[in-house]
Amino acid sequence: MSQNILLTVLAVFAPFVSIFIIGILTRNHKMLSAFVAILAISLSTVITFYLYFSNMQGVKAETYYFTWLVTDYFSLKFGVLFDALSLGMMIVVCLVSLLVHIYSLGYMHGEKGLARFYAWLSLFSWAMLLFVISPTLLQAFFGWELVGAASFLLIGFWFHKPEAAAAAKKAFVMTRFGDFGFFVGLLILLVSFGNIDFGVLNQLGKSPAVNHSLLTACALLIFMGIMGKSAQFPLHAWLPDAMEGPTPVSALIHAATMVAAGIYLIARAFGFFSSSPFAMEFIAVVGIITSFVAATIALVQDDVKKVMAYSTISQLGLMVSVLGAGGYKAGVFHLFSHAFFKALLFLCAGSLIHHFNTNDMWEMAEKGGVRKMKITLTTLIIGSLALAGIFPMAGFFSKDAIIVAFEQNHKEAFAYLTMLISFMTAYYTFRMIFVLLSPEPAHHHENCHEEHGHSEHHGHDSPYNMTIPLIILAVFSVFFGFLDTPMLGGYFDKFLLNKHEVEHLHWGVMVKSTIVAVAGIAFAYIQFAGKTGRREGFVEKVGFIKNLLVNKYYIDDFYFLLVRGFVIPFATVLNWIDRKIINDTGVNGTGNIVIYSGRFVSRLMNGMLQRYLGTSFAILIFILFLWQII
Amino acid sequence: MASSLFPYLLLSLILISLGLVGVFIRRNLVIMLICIELILNGVTINLLAINRFVANGHALGQVIAIFIIALAAAETTIALALIFLTFKHYKEIDAEKLNELKG
Amino acid sequence: MFSDAVFILFWLIIVVFAVLAVFWHKPIYNAFAMACSIFSIAGIYIFLGYEFIAALQVLVYVGAISVAIIFVIMLSPPVTVQPKKVNKYKVAIGVITSFAFFVVLFAVLYGKFKDARFVLGEAQGTIKQVGYLLATKMAVPFEIISFILLVAIMGAIVLAKKED
Numbered sequence: 001m002s003q004n005i006l007l008t009v010l011a012v013f014a015p016f017v018s019i020f021i022i023g024i025l026t027r028n029h030k031m032l033s034a035f036v037a038i039l040a041i042s043l044s045t046v047i048t049f050y051l052y053f054s055n056m057q058g059v060k061a062e063t064y065y066f067t068w069l070v071t072d073y074f075s076l077k078f079g080v081l082f083d084a085l086s087l088g089m090m091i092v093v094c095l096v097s098l099l100v101h102i103y104s105l106g107y108m109h110g111e112k113g114l115a116r117f118y119a120w121l122s123l124f125s126w127a128m129l130l131f132v133i134s135p136t137l138l139q140a141f142f143g144w145e146l147v148g149a150a151s152f153l154l155i156g157f158w159f160h161k162p163e164a165a166a167a168a169k170k171a172f173v174m175t176r177f178g179d180f181g182f183f184v185g186l187l188i189l190l191v192s193f194g195n196i197d198f199g200v201l202n203q204l205g206k207s208p209a210v211n212h213s214l215l216t217a218c219a220l221l222i223f224m225g226i227m228g229k230s231a232q233f234p235l236h237a238w239l240p241d242a243m244e245g246p247t248p249v250s251a252l253i254h255a256a257t258m259v260a261a262g263i264y265l266i267a268r269a270f271g272f273f274s275s276s277p278f279a280m281e282f283i284a285v286v287g288i289i290t291s292f293v294a295a296t297i298a299l300v301q302d303d304v305k306k307v308m309a310y311s312t313i314s315q316l317g318l319m320v321s322v323l324g325a326g327g328y329k330a331g332v333f334h335l336f337s338h339a340f341f342k343a344l345l346f347l348c349a350g351s352l353i354h355h356f357n358t359n360d361m362w363e364m365a366e367k368g369g370v371r372k373m374k375i376t377l378t379t380l381i382i383g384s385l386a387l388a389g390i391f392p393m394a395g396f397f398s399k400d401a402i403i404v405a406f407e408q409n410h411k412e413a414f415a416y417l418t419m420l421i422s423f424m425t426a427y428y429t430f431r432m433i434f435v436l437l438s439p440e441p442a443h444h445h446e447n448c449h450e451e452h453g454h455s456e457h458h459g460h461d462s463p464y465n466m467t468i469p470l471i472i473l474a475v476f477s478v479f480f481g482f483l484d485t486p487m488l489g490g491y492f493d494k495f496l497l498n499k500h501e502v503e504h505l506h507w508g509v510m511v512k513s514t515i516v517a518v519a520g521i522a523f524a525y526i527q528f529a530g531k532t533g534r535r536e537g538f539v540e541k542v543g544f545i546k547n548l549l550v551n552k553y554y555i556d557d558f559y560f561l562l563v564r565g566f567v568i569p570f571a572t573v574l575n576w577i578d579r580k581i582i583n584d585t586g587v588n589g590t591g592n593i594v595i596y597s598g599r600f601v602s603r604l605m606n607g608m609l610q611r612y613l614g615t616s617f618a619i620l621i622f623i624l625f626l627w628q629i630i
Numbered sequence: 631m632a633s634s635l636f637p638y639l640l641l642s643l644i645l646i647s648l649g650l651v652g653v654f655i656r657r658n659l660v661i662m663l664i665c666i667e668l669i670l671n672g673v674t675i676n677l678l679a680i681n682r683f684v685a686n687g688h689a690l691g692q693v694i695a696i697f698i699i700a701l702a703a704a705e706t707t708i709a710l711a712l713i714f715l716t717f718k719h720y721k722e723i724d725a726e727k728l729n730e731l732k733g
Numbered sequence: 734m735f736s737d738a739v740f741i742l743f744w745l746i747i748v749v750f751a752v753l754a755v756f757w758h759k760p761i762y763n764a765f766a767m768a769c770s771i772f773s774i775a776g777i778y779i780f781l782g783y784e785f786i787a788a789l790q791v792l793v794y795v796g797a798i799s800v801a802i803i804f805v806i807m808l809s810p811p812v813t814v815q816p817k818k819v820n821k822y823k824v825a826i827g828v829i830t831s832f833a834f835f836v837v838l839f840a841v842l843y844g845k846f847k848d849a850r851f852v853l854g855e856a857q858g859t860i861k862q863v864g865y866l867l868a869t870k871m872a873v874p875f876e877i878i879s880f881i882l883l884v885a886i887m888g889a890i891v892l893a894k895k896e897d
Contacts (some may be wrong), residue, residue: 632761635846643835643842647831648831654823660805667794667798668767682783683849687858689865690866700882704884705748
């Protein structure tokens, strides 16, 4: 086992140890539990960064296996795959996770069950890292399901709130629905080719002996899992509801890492997916539809977390789409940069929510004092600029990379749609910013001081353990994008693809996308800046579009009808069959047979010698008789 | 008639069956014991008849018969002692009333 | 033929007394019927050519076992005869089982041995041979049987003696 592999295993299993330490030893002690979890994830982060700096000039891919189970048909092996992609993803996961761990100290301060919270964060970190390093699709599936379980637990952290419990259930059921497809696809692959690692999987399409329609079917089935996990249309409806969970959880799981697992999986099995042109086409189309739908819904959301949730779906859709179009680097690059600035945005939103005790941006504006939260506001604007794609933020470069990738792969329509989506992105992001920045009502200040006892909150920013993660993420959001520019020698290409020629800048795309983004911001400025009170933008003024968007294209209603009209009646029938036929006849019937035959036999046990004799002898005769006639 | 085997076997079968009926339906322990004696005798007849037929009355069959008789004597002794004791203890030798083993 | 007539006579006596021994309702008569039945079985042994066994049968069964049974019956005070509640289940299962037993084994024996014959009066095993066998080859079983008898006698005494 080489040093890299050893360190990777150590990094992955540090949070795993933390789960058990918290669960067994320190579960009654909040701060100690938080300390253990933070220590574990810091260890992982430090190790990951050490790995990065020692492999800075290009990673030699390494794989290490240990075999758990061997049968005649397959061998169940687990292992570590250490290459540029997994290392990059590990950095993102560990860093965001560490910052979220620290941030939660402030955000979840005084919360009951903090030990539980940290144990589940550790569980999530471990599961996500396990997924990231997995060299086989089977191990990836294990990690995939574990992050799903952790997500369920964390969304439902405030399980006494009915919405949170329902949201956790919805998230779980919808992702499970997708995972069903994943599982079937995985089983087909397992049965057909055995437990192969990603290297072999990616080469499958090149061998002529393999049935290509089988590969297409598997790719589509696995993509079904990705649709669930990465919230692609039409399985995206769980992600906005998942915002019921604590905001740090949303930042970690539902913005930066878990929902990106699907994109990571496509990137990981890129050769496998690209061996099927139909699957790739399908992926690209689904991605762009998702992106468009989510961006339009985000135009009218009032809840800051909902805005971000839909923008996350939209960005995830872009990544999926660009990967489907063949832009491997662009997808991965956007995955990383999006992880940073979306985590930043969520944590900013968390800071605001923590401060104002509401999710609604209009109410925040009404209460006033956003301008006084200097760090939060600055970092929020940085994150928004990054999301909108303004130079020199990370989002600018990664979005340009996406557009360039579309153009290079001759999908001009997709490129124009991406422009449209980035226009909408800039619009809804800055709609939020301008609403938050609206001047405070003059009368409001005094009222506020008299009515609310907690006026000392005003003018203060959130505590340091919340703002420092914001600053770190903001730094990443600003500078991460330069990794892909000729200024740094096209470092990202070199690192990820081991490619040495430097790509020149695409000035045309840059200018176009900047114009589009600035136009979006300008539109938002015209309609929302400098006024007070609730006001409607151009989208809300068109009645039917507003209805459509506010009702989220009626997708939730569609699911509701589906469940009402089909799933519940079907489940009722199954329930009846289960209760009456399987339970009463089968299970209880067997039991009753035993009970009644037992009673019958016990009646024979009446202490009367002669009946015992008679019965046993009768059986003997019967056996003798059978033996005779046979 | 006396030189064909089947009447002997039939006799033994009748004795065993009668003994079985008695053991199953008679309630008096002593009569049950008597029935067991009948069964044993039926078995002995069967053994000796087959011995005569197969081995022309080899001495080994007779030795076994002697053993059976001796065992029957031992068994009877013990059984009678037990019946006597039961009677002393329960004032009863009716098999249907002695049902303390009831489950 | 004379021997056949005598054989049939013995046969009938055995069966009739066996039936009486089983179904009579006074224990002392049952015991006597059994004694008669067993006494006649000794005659059957003569037919088969086992004189020694026949003598032994009379000696042990009639002379010892039957007498012991009769003694026990006479020693125990008369059982008060209650109105019999016939247990139908028990009687049915007993009769049916025994009858089934009879039918099955009858079928077997009849199928196998209906034509089997042997020559009367030419039995090999003499008393001398029996005694020789008991003293040589079967000595250990013989000793064991003797021991069992001894134990049975002692056990009977222990069980039946008066408790102090």
